[in-house]
Amino acid sequence: MTRAIRKYPVNKDAEGAHAHEGATFLHFGLDAAGKLCIWQEVETTKPAVEQVLYLAETDGAVPDGFTFLGSCVDPAEGKEWHLYVRHAPGAAEATAFT
DSSP, rough: OOOOEEEEEETTTTEEEEEEEEEEEEEEEOTTTSSSEEEEEEESSSEEEEEEEEEETSSSSOOEEEEEEEEETTTTEEEEEEEEEEOOTTTTTTTBBO
16 A cells, blocks of 8 residues: 655646545645645555546635535635535545545
8 A cells, every 4th residue: 555645736727636546635725836736645556537626716606516625815816715526426525535
């Protein structure tokens, strides 16, 4: 079993990010370069899968069928961002990408 913490950028204009099967969400925020990212603990021997993400601004619409993951402040843009993930039907955990 090989576990690692991975960082993936969140594109403000697209829905989706990579994750490993069974990845555990750790954090959503700005990295040292000021880019929006998610951090996950992954089992590196499991395959990477595409996850559907939704990024909303404060006062923006909350999507149906998505689970809230976290929020962060982007002082450079003067915005607050809120991240959601769509889980497969029957997925129970809000903090995992399974």
